[in-house]
Every structure is written in C-alpha cells, then in structure tokens.
Amino acid sequence: MSRETGGALLSMLQLHHEQPVPLYRQLETELRRLILTGDLAAGLRLPASRQLALDLEISRLTVKNAYEQLVSEGFLKAVRGAGTYVAQISTYELHPQDIPSQSEPSAHRQRLSERAAAVACTGATTRLEGFRAFRPGVPALDLFPRKIWAAIYSRVLRQGDGDLFSYGPAGGLPGLRRSVAEHIRDLRGVRCEPEQIIITAGAQQAFALVALTLLNPQDVAWCEDPGHIAGRDALALFGIRALSVPLDSDGFDLSHALNSLPSARLIFVTPSHQHPLGMTLSLERRMQMIEYARLSEAWIVEDDYDSEYRYVGRTIPSLRSLDRYGRVIYIGSFSKSLFPGLRIGYLVAPPDLVDTFAAGQILLSQNVSPVTQEVLRRFIDDGAYHAHIRRMKSIYQVRQERLLEALGKHAADLFEASFTDAGMHTIAWLKDDHVSDTAIAQNAWAAGVDCLPLSIFCNRESIAPGLMLGFACAHEEEIPDRVEQLVTAVRKGSSLTR
Ligand SMILES: Cc1ncc(COP(=O)(O)O)c(C=O)c1O
Incomplete structure (x- = not known):
C-alpha cells in the first residue's frame, strides 16, 4: 500500500x-x-x-x-x-484460466440450474395477459362485484385487527380456513378440519408446495396428457419426473400407466373436469386410483380448478370425498370463481402434515396478504361469494349457448363443438385434422380473437387439432362478431398443415 x-x-x-x-x-x-x-x-x-x-x-x-x-x-x-x-x-485476484470457460458464453440457458433448464420453455406462460373473447381460463372480470369487495376492503382497513397488517399465522387466517372448509364440504363433499386448509397463493403455489413437501428429485409423477401445463411443469421444476398418461373417454388411462410406466409417487389429475378436454373421471377409475395410491403409498393431487361451474346435473363429488385412506391432496382456487389476480387458492393437507405444509408455504413466499384473506373471508361469510357464483353460472351458460350457436351458424364445416357440462371453456375440434391448430390460433390472435391450441397441452401424446375457446369472458353481444373473425382467421390458416 x-x-x-x-x-x-x-x-x-x-x-x-x-x-x-x-x-x-x-x-x-x-x-x-x-x-x-x-x-x-x-x-x-x-x-x-x-x-x-x-x-x-x-x-x-x-x-x-x-x-x-x-x-x-x-x-x-x-x-x-x-x-x-x-x-x-x-x-x-482471479487469473483468466481460473474462470470456467463457457462453450457459448452468450447462451443464457447455460447459466440456468438443471431444474430450471428443464422447464425454461414451458408453455405455461403462453398468452397469460389480456382477457378478450375467447380467452380460456379467465372469468367475466367486468362482472366481478367490485363495489361489494371495495366496501368490505375498506371496512377491513378501517376496523380490522392490527394483526392483519403483520405476517399473519402460518397456514392462513383461521377464519378463512374455516370458511373454505365449510365451502368445500357443502359443494364438494370434502370433509376436513379447518386446520387442514393451507391458504396458498393460488393453486399453482399449492402444486409447488406438494412437490416440495412430499416428493424427492427423480420421483415419478403420472400426469394427464394433454393436461395442465403449469401443474406438470411445477413438478418438473422440483426435479420430479412428470410422465405422460394418455386419456380416453373416462379420463386418465390408469391401466396404461400401470402397464407401461414406472410406479408413481404422485398422480396429478383434474377428475371433475379434465383440463383441457373436459371429461369426468369415471367412478371405477377413481376407486382404482385410490386403491393404487393406498397400496403403493402414493399421493393423488386432485386439482379441482373450476368445479363451481356445472351446468348439467348435480355437481360431481370430489375424488377426495371418496378417499378413506388419506391419499388425496385436494387443491382448489379462487381464480375461476372470483378472479385470477386475487392469487388465493388452498390445499387440504393430511392432518399430520399440516405444520410442514404451513412451514413450506412460509418459506416459499410467506403468507398470502392477511388483509386480502380477511376480505375474502367476509366476502364468503356475507354470502356475496355464493351469490356471485350463482349469477356467473347462469351468465356463462348463456354465453356458451351463444358461442355454440354462432359456431353452428358460421363454421359448421370447420368445427365440431358441443355443449360442455362444466367449466368456462369448450373445445372446437377442427374437422380437417391435417391443419395445425397452433398456426390457426396464431392467426386468430393476430385477428384480435383469443383461444388456445389444444396441441400446447400435449407433452408426449398427440391429439386431433382443436381450439380451446373460453366463453366466460366473452360478452353475449360480441360473440357472433368474434366468431366470424375467428372463422375468417381459421379459413385463412386452413392450408397450414401440421
Ligand atoms: C387446470 C388448472 N388448475 C388450476 C388453475 C388455477 O391456478 P391458480 O389458482 O394458480 O390461478 C388453472 C388456471 O388456469 C388451471 O387451468
């Protein structure tokens, strides 16, 4: 010096x-x-x-x-x-020779962890923004009762306990856990103690929490194919081998999995309304699946993402309601019944794992805002939640009918589409199965109409081309025009083969 x-x-x-x-x-x-x-x-x-x-x-x-x-x-x-x-x-102090050389220094992916590299190209980020017709998965955001919500929010801010402004108890506010437990008992036949409910930042975080808490890297999970991309890729992010299981008309093809895949530590299913195709997992399959989980001590994740909306017949009880052995982890979300920007979902943890799940939740992201939890709790307890669902259900039913009418009128030669019993989207199967649904969806996006191509939900399996059309966020009056726009885009793309 x-x-x-x-x-x-x-x-x-x-x-x-x-x-x-x-x-x-x-x-x-x-x-x-x-x-x-x-x-x-x-x-x-x-x-x-x-x-x-x-x-x-x-x-x-x-x-x-x-x-x-x-x-x-x-x-x-x-x-x-x-x-x-x-x-x-x-x-x-470092000499150049000490610095590990990179074969492609500019290649960003070289610097990712192995887990992240496995999912860097996930399709889960495809068209998350916006909510124009016929964006799947987005409810009627403009019909959300903002005034009621705002009034409750304001009351909570003015009168709420000071604790609400702190981190809040692990697992979620006891009041909201109680309301959720009652809701899923009444609507889905899920019987559990309020303490078993873990409030998460949406279903997505619940998937991550399950992977973190119950599985090890290299464990096998069986996933529906086509299936929920973000669920499958969340498992892969934790190093889990998410293997594809094809579907038939009864849903998840369990015998295919049993005969041709290594045994699973976890089965990921959407039994009430398969995502994206919409079939219901048959009772026989449900019982077999639970039996498999019992014998092999595997877990079943039941993603019950849009069960509030069933238009035909009575609501089908959850898979969890059939499980006498505690193998099913039930996961729900307020993204479809209220709005995705709320970022609140929940899982029902096995009684002896509640503390571990709650701790995992804290480590992943701390609690969901206690203020928002309390607003949601009052929204449910005041009856506003059920009133909103009832109202949306009849509106979505009409929107679906308008969509199918318009498709029948303008595109009977292009699509095969039928009334879906549940949820917020229908599938319009392309009659010409040589065309590329991805290219057609891109044409539709460019023309100002939203949709998702079915092929993006496929992992290893391939299925006939089709478009997933969300009707919930499409206004009745705009549906005919939007369908015409869609049809023009499809006709333009009908030479785009797969
Ligand atoms: C199959 C499926 N499960 C769950 C969800 C809900 O996820 P989240 O609660 O994280 O918004 C979605 C949302 O798109 C979905 O499509």
Whole structure:
C-alpha cells in the first residue's frame, strides 16, 4: 500500500455541480466505477479528504461521506493514521484460466440450474395477459362485484385487527380456513378440519408446495396428457419426473400407466373436469386410483380448478370425498370463481402434515396478504361469494349457448363443438385434422380473437387439432362478431398443415 494517487485521480473524476444528485453520491459512484474498472487498483492510496476536497472545490464533509460509505461497502480500506486505500476485491485476484470457460458464453440457458433448464420453455406462460373473447381460463372480470369487495376492503382497513397488517399465522387466517372448509364440504363433499386448509397463493403455489413437501428429485409423477401445463411443469421444476398418461373417454388411462410406466409417487389429475378436454373421471377409475395410491403409498393431487361451474346435473363429488385412506391432496382456487389476480387458492393437507405444509408455504413466499384473506373471508361469510357464483353460472351458460350457436351458424364445416357440462371453456375440434391448430390460433390472435391450441397441452401424446375457446369472458353481444373473425382467421390458416 505505498502507491499514491492525486492528479491522476482528479482527471478521472467527473462531478457535475448542476445535477440534482448530491455531490457525495456522485463522488461515491465515480470512485466505485473507477475501482470496478480497475482504473484505481487495489492498494492505491487515495488523497486525504482535506486535499481532495480542496482539489475538487467541494466540502471536506462530502469527501468524508463518500469515503466512509465506500469503506462500509468494502471498496476502500481506512488504515488508522495511514490514510484510505483501495481495497483488494477478490475477482481481480482471479487469473483468466481460473474462470470456467463457457462453450457459448452468450447462451443464457447455460447459466440456468438443471431444474430450471428443464422447464425454461414451458408453455405455461403462453398468452397469460389480456382477457378478450375467447380467452380460456379467465372469468367475466367486468362482472366481478367490485363495489361489494371495495366496501368490505375498506371496512377491513378501517376496523380490522392490527394483526392483519403483520405476517399473519402460518397456514392462513383461521377464519378463512374455516370458511373454505365449510365451502368445500357443502359443494364438494370434502370433509376436513379447518386446520387442514393451507391458504396458498393460488393453486399453482399449492402444486409447488406438494412437490416440495412430499416428493424427492427423480420421483415419478403420472400426469394427464394433454393436461395442465403449469401443474406438470411445477413438478418438473422440483426435479420430479412428470410422465405422460394418455386419456380416453373416462379420463386418465390408469391401466396404461400401470402397464407401461414406472410406479408413481404422485398422480396429478383434474377428475371433475379434465383440463383441457373436459371429461369426468369415471367412478371405477377413481376407486382404482385410490386403491393404487393406498397400496403403493402414493399421493393423488386432485386439482379441482373450476368445479363451481356445472351446468348439467348435480355437481360431481370430489375424488377426495371418496378417499378413506388419506391419499388425496385436494387443491382448489379462487381464480375461476372470483378472479385470477386475487392469487388465493388452498390445499387440504393430511392432518399430520399440516405444520410442514404451513412451514413450506412460509418459506416459499410467506403468507398470502392477511388483509386480502380477511376480505375474502367476509366476502364468503356475507354470502356475496355464493351469490356471485350463482349469477356467473347462469351468465356463462348463456354465453356458451351463444358461442355454440354462432359456431353452428358460421363454421359448421370447420368445427365440431358441443355443449360442455362444466367449466368456462369448450373445445372446437377442427374437422380437417391435417391443419395445425397452433398456426390457426396464431392467426386468430393476430385477428384480435383469443383461444388456445389444444396441441400446447400435449407433452408426449398427440391429439386431433382443436381450439380451446373460453366463453366466460366473452360478452353475449360480441360473440357472433368474434366468431366470424375467428372463422375468417381459421379459413385463412386452413392450408397450414401440421
Ligand atoms: C387446470 C388448472 N388448475 C388450476 C388453475 C388455477 O391456478 P391458480 O389458482 O394458480 O390461478 C388453472 C388456471 O388456469 C388451471 O387451468
């Protein structure tokens, strides 16, 4: 530490008196920059603060402030009685040969973890934004009773317990857990203690929590194919081998899985309304699946994502309601029944795993906002939730009918589509099965109409081309025009073969 700097440093420092940034901050930034670029080498002694202040025509306090900050960050070293020096920053010690070479330094994916690389191209991010007709998975956002919600929100902010403004108890607010437990008991036949409900940031986080808590990397999960992309890829993100199981008219083809796949630690299913195709898992399959899980001590994740909307017949009881052995982890969400931006879902944990799930939730992202949980709790308990679902159910039924009428009128030669018993979307199968549904969907997007091609839900299996059309967020009056736009786009793309 013997070399000194003075005039050289002065010539490199650029301070601008006219800028709103205080001079001590400018000096700090400049010195940091010069140290990082190597212009001020380790061991160099900086001018005394008094001297630098005189040279730069700034106050001594400004220089002292900047020096002290950089000493606290480790860029400078103050040696009592000897002055201030540029510190040794370890990267400058490294020789080029010490730095592992990258075959393609510019390839971003080279730097990903193995788990992230496995899902870097996930289709789960396809068209998440927006909510124009016929965007699947998005409810009628404009019909959400914002005034009621806002009034409750305002009451909670004004009168709510101070605890609501803190982190909140692990697992969720007891009141909301109780309301959710009652709701799923009444609607889905799920019997559980309120303490078993873990409030999560949507169903998606519940999937991650299950993977984190119950499985090890390389464990096998059986997943529907076509199936829910974000669920499957969340498992893969945790290093789990998410293997494809084809579907038949009864849903998840269990015998295919039993005969041709390694045994599973987890089965991921949407039994009430298969995503995306919409069939219901038959009772026989349900019982077989539970029996398999019992015998092999596997878990079943029941993703009951849109069960609030059933248009024909009575609501089908959940798979969880048939499980006497505690193998089914039931997962629900408020994304379809209220709005996805709420980011609240839940899982029903086995009694002895409640604490572990709750702890996992805290480690993944802390609790869902207690204020929002309390607003939701009151929204449910006041009856607004059930009223909203009832109202939406009759509106969605009409919207679906309008959609099918318009498809029948304008596109009977192009599509095969039928009334779906449940949920918020229908499938329009393309009659010409040589065309590419992806290319057609892209044409539709460009023409201003939303939809998702069925092929994006496939992992290994391939199915006939089709479009997933969401009717929930499409206004009745706009449906005929949007269908015409869609049909034009499809006709334009009908030469685009797969
Ligand atoms: C099959 C399926 N499960 C669950 C969800 C809900 O996920 P979240 O609650 O994270 O919004 C969706 C949403 O699109 C879905 O399609």
